[in-house]
Amino acid sequence: MTDNAPVLHHEATGPEDAPVLLLGPSLGTSLDIWVPQLAALARAHRVIRYDLPGHGGSPASLLPRQEPGATTVADLAGLVLDLADRHGIGGFHYAGVSLGGAIGTYLAVHRPDRVASLALVCTSAHFGGAQPWRERAALVREKGMAPVAATAPARWFAHPETATTPRGAALLADHAAADPAGYAACCDALAAFDERPGLAAVTAPTQVVAGAGDVATPVSHGSELADSVPGARLDVVDGGHLAVVEEPAAVTELLVAHLARAERS
Template sequence: MAAENGTFVHSGPVRLWARRVGDVEHPPVLLVMGTSASSVLWPPELVDRLLAAGCQVVLFDHRDTGLSDTVDFERDPYTVADMAGDCLAVLDAFGIASAHVVGMSLGGTICQWLAVHRPDRVRGLTAVMTSPLGEDPEPAWRRALAGQDPDPGALPPPAPRFLRHLAARAETGGETRADRVESATETWRVLHGEVLPFDEAEARRVSALGYDRDRDPNSGDNHALAGRMTEDRRVDLSRIAAPTLVVHGTEDPVHAVEHGLRLAALIPGARLRVVPGMGHGLFSPGLPTTVADLVAGHVADVERLG
């Protein structure tokens, strides 16, 4: 299989597809995508905006997505720590000692792990539409799925509309390419929220591209297992010394805005930027540019002060 203008690197026995773009003398930004998502989910305009702002950008496909290897999870289970190790393997392959790490959703969890456990590799941290590293989402999900009221002391569970969508999707199934692309597009519509305009054509294009690039369209489901709580995630986020930016939307149906507020409060000196109308995705005209400008501004501030 062609490397598609990128290269293959190794993280232990796992082969990962990765790509670096931009001037290698510019500050490196590692983009880390979320659950079951390959690097094609990073909008081209976001990458182009970072390049224009004077960054070099490194992207890669998580294990079990895109052109990277699939894993027999039952035989060789992995965790967030292993996925963080993949990030380090990518940086090592390009000779990058430390980088600004930018993670969306599960990617934000991975980047928090790096900032806690490998601070020497993290120049700056940007966590987008994610939740605190030590927050176990399973109890809140179980209560919500059982129709129980949320635990008053816990962060909010996913929105009912999103949970209803997941239940309906599980019942309808569908295994053809057209079925899978349609299902993914509808999922992005629900994740997007109901405030900002939804770019259905772009969501469909990216869903089709993702399906066609994946070695196994089902292997990304392993990320839900990898994301389960482990002891190395039960850490005090006040240990994070890297300058941190938290970006969160007001309409996120997976991690309500309270997740971003909590995360920013737990990390010393973290800055919070709440994006009105943003849900759990970037499929709205102008939204990738908005997020890119927030990231680029954070990178510039860190580089200037550091």
């Protein structure tokens, strides 16, 4: 990648000489999903949050292939590595929510030399089969974001009132504003994703966080990750798929403790 090649939109926070922590968002959200954790994580780390293609400030044109069905999690992981390379980052800690977590899992399996530790929040090694994601991608390509944005609160939040809070409302606005081409491509990536065969090869210290009320990636998916990744820890917090927003303090505490353990080891 050349120095002037476009990269994922991102924001860096924290000491420039501190260990790097990359934070990956979920489908339909922006890097702002991590605002509740940012201050605590940036005390001891150079935190780099990024937007997925077609989300936030990242254009869908960053995708190497935009035709329906073409995008994979490997493509998205490649964009994350491009971002790290742009900053001269070799190894990094990684935490991700949902699709952001799938990207981290892919990197930990296929590029273990880059991943110093891994935190998987409300995510899975597979996302329930390809057909529902292909149907959602087709719907968005045909009708735009409105149909899926309308159903986001039920998918994201265990507590309906979260949708009416300032943070919940901002996340829902990000969802509605996503570029249908980028969102659909990310759905294609989830449709094709199944990293279960590679989990036993993960060497990075791994923390799994599941939401007790998560209907998108239930606790059983977190348990499968923790049971399959050697030495992984599983903790269950209250809240739904976006537990980082519904239970920010609990998630923050787990991530800070995980990073401290990883750096001690």
